[in-house]
Amino acid sequence: MISRFFGTGRRRSFGGASGDVFYGVSAVFALWVVYANIYALPDALLVGILFVSGIYTLLFLAVGGSNDALDRPSLLDWGLAASSAACGIYFFMIRESLATHITLLYPLSDGQLFFGALLMFLTLEATRRTTGLGLTAVVLIFMAYNLWGHIIPPPLGHGYIDFSSFIDTLMYTTDGVFGVPIQVAASYVFLFVLFGSLLSKAGGADFMFQLAAALTGRSPGGPAKIAIISSGMYGMISGSPTSDVATTGSVTIPIMKRLGYSARFAGAVEVAASTGGAAMPPVMGSAAFILAEYTGIDYRSVVLAALIPAILYYLGIYIQVHLRALRRGLRGVTETDPILETLKSGWVFIVPLIVITAALLVGYTPTFVAVFGTLSLLASSMLRRQTRMGPLALMRAIGETTVRMLPVAGACAAAGLVIGGLTMTGLSMKASGLVSLVAEAGDLPLLLLGALITIILGLGMPTPSAYILAAVLVGPAFAAAELAVLPANMFLLYFALLSALTPPIAVAAFAAAAIADEDAMKIAVTAVKLAATGFVLPFVFVWNPAFLAMSSLPMIAIAAAGGCVAVIILAHVLEAEMRGVLRLPALLVAIAVVSPYPMVSVPLICIAAGLGIWWWRSGTLLFLGPVKSPGERA
Template sequence: MIGNILGTGRRRSFDGRPRLTLYALSAIFALGVVYANIFALPDALLIGILFICGIYTLLFLTVGATMTSPDKPTIFDIVLSVSSIACGVFFYSIRGDLANHITLLYQLSADKLIFGSILLLLTIEATRRTTGPGLTVVVLIFLAYNLFGHHLPPPLGHGYIDFGSFIDTLMYTTDGVFGVPVQVAGSYVFLFVMFGCLLTHAGGAEFMFKLSAALTGRSPGGPAKIAVVSSGMYGTISGSPTSDVATTGSVTIPIMKRLGYPPRFAGAVEIAASTGGSALPPVMGSAAFILAEYTGISYRNVILAALIPAVLFYLSIFLQVHFRAVRLGMAGMDTEDSALDALRTGWVFVVPVIIIIVALLAGYTPTYVAMFATLSLVGASYLTRATRMTPRRMLEGLGETTLRMLPVAGACAAAGLVIGGLTMTGLALKASSIVLLFAGSSEFLLLVLGAIIAIIVGLGMPTPAAYILSAVLIGPAFAAAGFSLLSSNMFLLFYAILSALTPPVAVAAFAAAAIAEEDAMKIAVTAVKLAAVGFILPFFFVWNEALLANGTWLEVGVAAIGGLAAVTLLALVIESDMSWPMRAVCLAAATAMLSPYLAVAIPMLMIVLAIGIWWKRTGGLPFGIGRSARRLDVGNTSS
């Protein structure tokens, strides 16, 4: 009973005319969002209100109240959907008052209080249906704290907040539900999700798999490498680990199992690679847009900063897969297709990627970058018959865009409620003070606490909500400690992303478990091992910002090359059977190569490269050290 009340709702499946109607309405809504962002450009509060009310209208019809809800919407669902429309109509009718509204200056009128309260309840129910108990309970706790926290003793207590002021702040300003997360979800994120959906319906996901198979399939551990490469390419666009696992994992996991990989390892490779897509340029899912909007750092600088860490993260997974395959004698796939064969039929999908990169480098905003990419995709699709965007594909792509945004919009609105509550009560500054008090003068301990809090906040939550809540709670403490705005927010973003595969929740693992037919927690534990470099890297790029492409050309170059060598050593440490003293030596060498001090990093990098060349030529290390690691042929990394 309690599970039904607190759990997520059932995503309904429609067939025939109801499905066509749903997709048509969703496509019309998607076109409305495009028009609002490109041509109408109303104020941020109004566009956020209309976006959320429109999303809720469809959400309550397509997501049932519980997992046992019937296939057809119930009377209760219809009432909630109609209430969402009513709220949208009301807020649009008072758009003139909203433009001139001054928060807390006057008491809200009765109608504003009623409709604001209705929209608050709709937001809580939408959050519960789409994200489940985790975020919903957090929201309810913060709402209760806002209304009743004045009864608590100092320092946790705050001044009295009456219900009218509470609704005014949360529903009639951009400090609550319609804050940065919803504004970003209704603009950049929506448009890039639209690009990804249209790309998939044109055959882009199939092209990515074929290209990955051609590049890596025949090498040792080929199927697992295909999962790494294809999941990364798809994940940067989708920004959803669960969606990525369901899309690419349904192909890669069964192939890995057929060729002898344990189900646990097959599922772990898929979710580790899928999770990292949110950190991989040029799109980086939705959280990167929120980071750019929240911090004021340009999106171009965000993706440049993420490039080296993302490459190192995927290289570490790729090398672990390779080393394990060599050690266990895992064969590659028998495939006749080459990369040229894949490009011969799918070259049209390269065009929008080039457009994205060029538009970003030219300084266009993410909104226009997404539109340029989408228009170039649609135009290029007509150059080959197999990829042509027919009216049916367009309808399904646009409709799926809106339907994919339902859980994202619900999570972003809920995050806005929490942020508004933190702003009203000053709890964010109190939380930062408490963290600083525990950390004392230790910057390393502060980072550890920040990482733990970001992961805990992110358990069971979508990445955007996890990041923004972490940034609000921990960001002030990082700023007080002197960490730069870019490095501290990238730090929190990485851990918000990694929370998707971290036990005990590990949302992405459940999607992989259903395909791999293995226990989700076993998959998650193995995925954490594969993603170990991702948990370590954020500490290093806070220490050495050259890893975020912030420094001179020499500093960035040394950091990039040193990072490649360091990640190779770390992958060896994880996957080989070398002795513990040798592991300690490798870890020390990796740390030195990632150092911000060139006088330390460059000599160590030269030593490691010299040893690597010796190893490749002779099959062993100089001076007879590390004999137990010889079972791994690190020179055999051809793909």
């Protein structure tokens, strides 16, 4: 009974006439969100309330109350959906009083208190149905602290907060449920998810897979390399490691298994590749938009900063896969289309990516970047019969955007409850003060603690929520230690992403386990090894901000070259049978080449590059022991 209550609900699949109606209503809602963003409706609080109420109305119909719920909405589901709609109608009717309401100065009316409490309850239930126990439990703990924390002795206790003030702060301001997370979800994130839905419906996901196959499919370990490239391209649009695994992994994992990879390694490759997609420019995932909004840093700067780390992350996975394929004699796929033929048939999907990149570089806001990308996609897809979408397909794709946003909206609204509670009680500053005590021992212990806290917060939790909570709890301590804002927040973003593959609750690994027919924890452990570069990179770019393009062009170029050398060394240490006596010196060289001191890094980069060219031309692998027979499985 407990597991049924705290587990995620069943995603319903609507078909026939009911499906047309549901997706039609979802499409109308999506178009309203687009309208609200393009015309920049002035009342952010009212827009947030209407967005949440509309999302919840559809959510309670699309997601059942338990994993074994019926495939059609129950009477309770209809009641919750009607309650959500009623909240939206009520708040719209009192919009004028909302605009003049001063929090904690004007008392709430009975109606405002009732509908505020009702919408808060609906947020908790929406969070439980879409994300499960993890985030729901965190929210309930913080709510309990807000209401009864006054009985806790100092320094963690706080003053008495009555229920009316509690509802007033969380539900009638932009500091609670309708704060930065929901504002971002209702704008940038929604528009880019719309772009991704249309791209997928037009056949963009298939093109990405075919392009990856044309580039790397025939090389040793080709299926795994296809998974890396296609998952990275799809992941930057979806922004969700779990959905990326489910989408691309359903194709790549069976192919890898069929051509010689173990189920464990096949699943791990897909998990590691899918997890990094949300950090890959130019789109990135929803957490990156929240980072830009939360820190006040221009999104274009965030995208440019993310480029080198993202490339290095995938380079690390790629080299490990390549080394394993060479050592184990794993072949590529035998039949792939020529790359020129692939590009000829799928160029329509490259055009919108070019438009998005150009719009970012010119300096348009993320809202208009997404709009331009979507319009260019619709225009280019009409030029080929194979990619052209009819009215029904277009409606379905637009409606699918709203469906994809259901769990994101629930998680962001729940995170707003936590943030509002932290602000109300001052707990964020108290927690930050405790973390800051560690800073007295130096930046490295502080960063290690910040990484640990972020990973723990992210266990079983969506990436945006994990980043938001980490930014609120750990961010002030990083600021007190005088760490630069962008590196510090990118540090937290990376570990929030990596929590999706970190045991013991590696949600992306569980998605891969169902496809690979393998134990999820075994997949997660191997995925952590493949993603080792991602665990190291955040420490590197805090130490050397040139990795985030925060320096002169020569220093950025040196950092990129040093990063490539370090990643190659790390991959050999992890995957190749390197002689034990060489491991420690190799790691020391890897640390030196990424240092912010050119007098140290440049000579070692040149020496390493020379040795690499010599080993490559001699036809041997760097530091490798004996190569195993082709028949041995990975």
